[in-house]
Amino acid sequence: MQERTMPEVDRTLRQLTFGHGMAEIDPQTGAIAGFSNVDSPKREYLIDADIPWHSPDFYWGTGMVVTSKGSCSWITPTTFDVTSNVETLHFDMGQAGLELDVTRSGGDALTERYVWRNVSGGPLTISQLSIEAPFNNYYPSAQKALDECVNAHIFAGGSWAWCYAEPMDGSSPSLGMIVRKGALHSYSLQTQNESVFSNVRGHIVLNVTDHAISPDSFGGQPILHLQADDSYELVNQVGWYASRDAFEDDVDAPASFSALSSPLGEGIDVETALDVNADNAHLSIEATDRGYRIGADEAGSYYIHLSGEDYSACTEVLFYAPLEETVASRVHYILDHQVASYRPGTLSAAIVSVDTRTKLQIIDPFWNDWTDGSERICMPVLLQKALNHGYLDDGDSIRAQRECDAWRDFAESNLLDASGASRRGSSQPESSFGKRLYDMPWIAQFYCEHFRASGDMHDLDMASRILNRLTELGGQHFLSIEFAETCECTARLLREQGRGAEADGILDHVLSSADFFLGLGRNLPPHEVAYEQSVVAPLISLLIGAYRITGESKYLDGIRSRLPWLLSFSGFQPDCRLNGVAIRHWDGHWFGIYRSFGDTFPHYWSALTAEVLLRLPEQIANDGTLALAARILRANMANYDADGGATCAYIFPSSVDGRAMNRADPLANDQDEHLNIWLRMIEEEHLSIR
Structure with missing residues (x-):
């Protein structure tokens, strides 16, 4: 192998300038260690080199290849030079039968040209060709994420491929990368493992092909064929953009x-x-x-x-399938396969997860996301909503109402204590009551729905008790999903029954919570994760609720200033699983059988964004927000099967940590809240779309 001729250099970074920013070049490897822009100096578009789980192995432009001759990674070049705003690097990869030349040129944009040449002396096939793109899609805290990090939206559609790294607060500039020659047929995630839990999306890897690991993903991964001395060329353009519209104009979609x-x-x-x-x-x-x-x-x-x-x-x-048909088939499947009727006593009314391959029910009392409570509450809510909307035939209507009545007894015997506090499952210890605040609005939702069917004042009493107890437990300082919406629903039902004082008390919880979080600004406290889309959506819902109650401009201003935070999570790729769908990357691990981290597209909590958009005050709402909400709700229909089965997690990348993905997890678990949100938007006349 040729000796390296790189001169001895100090540890400072070199630079390539483009537009109003620069690429910072690591002096030992020539890889790009960071992108920065003078108009947003605190923003780090790539993962900080000082973060412990990041290293030069994952710097921008490093990569890996598998060929018919062998395999290797490229990190340290044989030679490299930076002169006149142009960087050139050469890599000898003889063990794979290749050599690689990389040229990066600054200017208005940064142009990257990768050329892999077959030097094996004979025909060569390439089954894996991947390039690191470590966008800083990281959630260290709400404040730091909003100030310094980006949401990375990736479209790897072959010749039509691009990436867009948008500041998490929705500001500008964003960093965009467009493939101008060659192709990216998929993307992967690396180091997306339990050691970093849910606050790190992982290292993003762009694949010319991922055939060696995941040949059928993204519609099929190609094998590249090179004759002796032939080459494969990939040219990317990296630039700064003031908006998504400006970026899309530059992409010039085909x-x-x-x-x-x-x-x-x-x-x-x-x-x-x-x-x-x-x-x-x-x-x-x-x-x-x-x-x-x-x-x-x-x-x-x-x-x-x-x-x-x-x-x-x-x-x-x-x-x-149409919404009414999807709901009806889903309810039928739940009644047939997800009611734990074989269990003793009131436990027999629990609704639990099911492996759709075998129809075996899955319960694990100490894996919190497989208990008979928590997110499984979405299923009895869906049953009662389907009944209330009149979507079920006579046979399923009788079965569903009987099950909902029994589930109420199950909840009061096993998920709630006398105060109205909840626990995550029937087998959890007594000490766990009131420890997880997320669950309480969901159970209160069920009681609201059951009251609409039964007229039993006990249901309304329970909904009120649960929401009051939630506040006693500190709920006004916690962004519970659906808290504002459930308070509004409960208050409305209370007022209809002449219980106006109680209704006012419930709505006071919304106001006190909205004022608390409005006062925090960007410094939101951590929840189950440090920061995520399903923190921002409940935050804006609180402010919407408070504005509805009071009409005060401070809430309207708060909604307007925070809405870009929420929309930054939502993708705009021309793909049914990505367009409008918020980035989530941990749900498969916690909720699925495969227990896989990795981007989950679409995930049903993306419907929270749709709910916010549909509830926006008229001063902010427009045709665009309505259209985006409809796209999000429709995208999530990908999670339901024709027979009423479902998946809790579609792990979208072609591979994660070397394991083939781009597949649906077989567990039907918690995805039905999407349908509940859609039905609620119809009930409240925010949406007529089916």
């Missing part, structure tokens, strides 16, 4: 879709000059004057391929 998720019976129009095809008998593709119309005769998500001369792209569209 196709536009009328929708990415559509009800069965409706078509999706694709405007493009490329050819469009799909290898699936359930799809129909018809040419139109401006492109193609896609239809489906069976619900599901489908890969669509777009091709032209030296161009190949792939994305995913969804056709879903």
